[in-house]
Amino acid sequence: MRLVKSGHVIDDRYVRVLDDAPIPDDVPVLVPAARFLADVADIARREAPTGVLWPNNRKVAELAPHLDALALVALVFPSFRDGRAYSQARLLRENYGFRGELRATGDVLRDQFIFLVRAGFDAFEVKKDADVAAFAGEIARHTVFYQPTGDGRLAAARARHGRPGPAEAAVAKGEPVR
C-alpha cells in the first residue's frame, strides 16, 4: 500500500492510534471514529494535526460539528464494490465544506481513481503498487463529465454553453457547492 496525494507518492505522516492507546501530542494522528467523538474536546486542543478514520456505515452528519478540529478524514472502502464512501465524501466536501485531506482507504484500485477524485478525495491509499504509477494517466484519460460535482470539473451541460454552472463557480471561489 502506498499513499498518493496530489498525484505524488508521499510518506504517511499520520500515526494510527488504536482505541485505548494514549494520543501523542506532537505528531499527526489518525484515530478511530468512536475515540474521536469520545475525546473530541481534548483533540480540538492539540497542536499537531488530527485525522479520523470514519466507517462507511455511520452518518457523516455526526462528524459535521467537529470538522474544524480535523485535518484529515479517512473514509473506507471495505471492497471496491461498496460505494457508500463516495456519498460520504461528497457530503463532507459539498455539504459540510470540509477542506482538509480526504483520504480513500481500503480496497482502492486504479479503476476507481477518477470516481474518487470527482467525489472529492485528494489522497489515496493505493492497494497495488502497480496502480500507483497509473494514477496520473487514469485521471488524464477522462476529459468529459456529465455531472457537476465539487471537484470543479466543468460538466458537459455547462461546457456546451461555454460557461461554468453554479457548482464550478462555487469551487472556483473556494465555497461549498450548495
Next chain:
Amino acid sequence: MYIYDELDRTLVAERVSEFRGQVARRLSGELTEEEFKPLRLMNGVYLQLHAYMLRIAIPYGTLSSAQLRMLAHVARSYDRGYGHFTTRQNIQFHWIKLKDLPDVMADLARAGLHGMQTSGNCVRNITTDQWAGVAPGEIEDPRISSEILRQHSTQHPEFSFLPRKFKIALTASAHDRAAVRVHDIGLHMHRNGAGEVGFEVIVGGGLGRTPFIGKTIKHFLPKRDLLSYVEAILRVYNQFGRRDNIYKARMKILVHELGAEAFAKEVEAEWQSIKDGALALDSALIAEIAARFRYPDYEQLEDSPQQLAQARAADARFSQWVDNSVANHKVPGYAIVTLSLKPEGGTPGDATAEQMDAIADLADRYSFGEIRVGHEQNLVLPHVAQRDLAALWRALDAVGVATPNVGLVSDIISCPGLDYCSLANTRSIPVAQELTRRFRDLDLAHELGRLHINISGCINACGHHHVGHIGLLGVEKNGEEFFQVTIGGRADEQARLGALIGPAVPYAEVADVVEDIVAAYLELRARPDEIFLETVERVGVEPFKERVYAAR
C-alpha cells in the same frame, strides 16, 4: 433522434480506450477475473454459460438506421449473425469473444453506441415509452427528460457502486407503456392544477424474487427538480440500501423495510439541501438538450388515404396486419408501425443481421431513418405515412417481421433462459417457441384478443412473469424443470402482480396448461370483447385453477 455532439462522442471514445486497456490487462493476467468482473460489467460484458455476452444500450429505445446497421455489422462480424432485443430496450449479443470486445466497442462507438449502463450496480439504461414523441395525447416527448437523466447517470462518480442495479423508467402518456410502477424509480409525467409539467415519482417497484409495485412518494415534482430529486433518492439508497445480502439489496427492499413514508422523509431532507444547487435545471439547459433531438419534417397529409382503404379491401392479410400492428400517430396521415419479432417458432426478440439491415433500409425509406425498441421485444417504425403502409407491409412480410400478433397470445416476452444464461433454472425460449406453434392460428389469436404471456427462466424475472397476463416462472425441483403459473398480472398504470394458480407444473406440460387456461377463458368470458385480464379480474383465479388441475 438525439444527436451526439463532440462531448458525447469523446466520452464514449475515452471509455472504449479505457476498456481496451482493461481487456489487455485481463488477457495478460494482470487482472484476475474477479477484478475484471466489475470493469467488464461497467461496459455491458457478462460471462454466460458458453461465452461472453455483450449488452448494448439503446437509450430510451431510439435507434437511427445507421445505428441499426452497425448492430447488424456486429452480429455478422463478431457474433453468429443475430442479436437479441431485451425487455429493457437493449440488444444483446451472446457469442462475442473477449479479444474482439475492444474492436466491437470501437465499431459501435462510431455509431454512438456503447455498453455503458447495461450491467453492474449502477443506474441502468433509462427506458421510456417506445411511442415517445409520436403517441397522440402525450404531454411532451419523454425522451428529453430521459436524455437529461441518461447524461446525468452516465459514469456517475457517486453512484457507480450502488448496493445493486438501479432502473429508472419514464412515461408521458396517461396509458403507461413503460411499466414505470415496476422500476426502482418510475416517473409519470403529468400536469398539475396550474398546468405546469412535472412528474409523479414512484419508488421501490421491481420484479425479481421479491416483486413490489412501486409507491408514490411525490405527486408532483417540477421539471426543474428532476435531477436533484433523483440524486437525493440515489444518495439515500447508496448509503442505506442493504449490502449484506444480494437478494435484499435492491431499493425496493429498503423502501419496504423503512416504509415508503419514512423513505420519502429521508429523500426530502437530502433533497432540500441540494434542490437549489448545481442540479436545478434551468430552461436554457432543458432547451439545449431538446434542441438536439431531431424531428421529422412531416408532410401535410390526410388521415385514412384512399390508397390505404383500397389496399385493405384488396388483401385480407394486409388488412389484418393493419388492424393489429398499426397504431394512431399524433400527426395526421402518419402511423406507428410495430414490427413483430415473434414469428411462429422463433426466439422472442431475436433479429438476424439481414433483418436488421432490411429494417434499417425500410426505416430510411418510410420512417425518416428512425427505429424504436419496445420492452415487449418488438421493433417500431414510428413515422410511417399511411399511404406507404401497403408497400412497407410487403417489404416487412418478406423479411419475416410482419406477423400480425402484436399484443396477442403469441407475442411472448421471454428471457434467454437456460439456453444462454448461467442463472437460469429452466429453458424459456423453447417454451415460447412451442407456444407460438400451439397458437399459430392467427384467427384464434385475434379471437382471444389482448393477452400477454411472459416467461422467466428463473426467479430473477427478466421475462417479467409477475406482470404477464399469464406468467410462467421456471423453477428447479429435484433436478427437473418446472414452471409456476400466475395469471392476472399487468405492468401498465394499473400495475398488479399475477396470482399463482397452484403447484408448479412439469416442463413438458406447460404448453398444455397455457392451452387449458386459454380454453377456460373462452368459456368464462362474459362477452367477446372482455379481454383475458378482465375475465380474471371478474371471476378470480379459482375457475382457472380448477380447469388446469382437474385433469392433472
